[in-house]
Amino acid sequence: MTGSETAPRTIDTSRPHPARVYDWLLGGKDNYPVDEELARRILAVDGTAARGARANRRFMHRAVRALAEQGVRQFLDIGTGIPTEPNLHQVAQGVAPESRVVYADNDPIVLRHAQALLTGTPEGGTEYVHADVRDPDTILRLAAETLDLDQPVALSLVALTHYLDDSAYDLLAQYADALAPGSFLVLSQVSPELAPEAVGRVADFFSKSGTPLFPRTSAEFSRFFAGMDLLEPGVRPVLDWRPDAEDDAAAKEGAVPMIAGVARKA
Numbered sequence: 001m002t003g004s005e006t007a008p009r010t011i012d013t014s015r016p017h018p019a020r021v022y023d024w025l026l027g028g029k030d031n032y033p034v035d036e037e038l039a040r041r042i043l044a045v046d047g048t049a050a051r052g053a054r055a056n057r058r059f060m061h062r063a064v065r066a067l068a069e070q071g072v073r074q075f076l077d078i079g080t081g082i083p084t085e086p087n088l089h090q091v092a093q094g095v096a097p098e099s100r101v102v103y104a105d106n107d108p109i110v111l112r113h114a115q116a117l118l119t120g121t122p123e124g125g126t127e128y129v130h131a132d133v134r135d136p137d138t139i140l141r142l143a144a145e146t147l148d149l150d151q152p153v154a155l156s157l158v159a160l161t162h163y164l165d166d167s168a169y170d171l172l173a174q175y176a177d178a179l180a181p182g183s184f185l186v187l188s189q190v191s192p193e194l195a196p197e198a199v200g201r202v203a204d205f206f207s208k209s210g211t212p213l214f215p216r217t218s219a220e221f222s223r224f225f226a227g228m229d230l231l232e233p234g235v236r237p238v239l240d241w242r243p244d245a246e247d248d249a250a251a252k253e254g255a256v257p258m259i260a261g262v263a264r265k266a
């Protein structure tokens, strides 16, 4: 495990944290009463929130499996979250055991649990970087100790960009510039399109708790993939991105306000 001193190391239980709120929504145990309180308030205005978290997680699994099946062997996952099985390396190494995976997050609770992410196959490798996504130099420098950045990498920020303001467009362009041709970008985030009122209220709760939320429309979200080739089916609600039977069953319960896309750097 490596990291940057700019990311905090002490767990703050006085206010809710996104990784812990999400953990509560996924049914995890690595959260505190402040996180549960915000998660319950979110559920009260957006009854799909727990389903949305699970659907988002399944999107990550499908996207990683699809990229691994088409030959990607290196993964850089930023905004990893508290470990929740199957984790990304388990999906990638399930297809190709030699896959190498670097995780990064800036939340000290993820750092505390990161050991569970370092249990990859002997043929492959996993590493954890404690750093902020807004520090690309540190993340890329430390990732390069495990990944060959001259070869294609799948960079994923799954359910992360909605915590970043519009400086994220330049930030993601910096990451894309640093990656080799043939690399991929995997993204999902909260969108106001499918449930405008509920998402507006959720954003309000987050902002009041000290974590501003930036929902984006499909058009705004698509700008993250500028200059890259979007894989089929393009930018879609998470439940509609190459859905499997579980997603089709989940969709019958109604839409969830998360959108996703995967693109390739030419």
Ligand SMILES: C[S@@+](CC[C@H](N)C(=O)[O-])C[C@H]1O[C@@H](n2cnc3c(N)ncnc32)[C@H](O)[C@@H]1O
Pocket (backbone or CB within 6 Å): 018, 019, 022, 056, 057, 060, 078, 079, 080, 081, 082, 104, 105, 106, 107, 110, 131, 132, 133, 134, 157, 158, 159, 160, 163
């Ligand atoms: C909603 S969780 C998503 C976890 C996982 N990617 C998934 O989709 O299942 C968002 C994660 O992004 C992390 N995060 C938020 N802001 C970040 C930042 N500025 N730098 C790095 N990680 C960040 C949080 O700590 C949290 O673990």
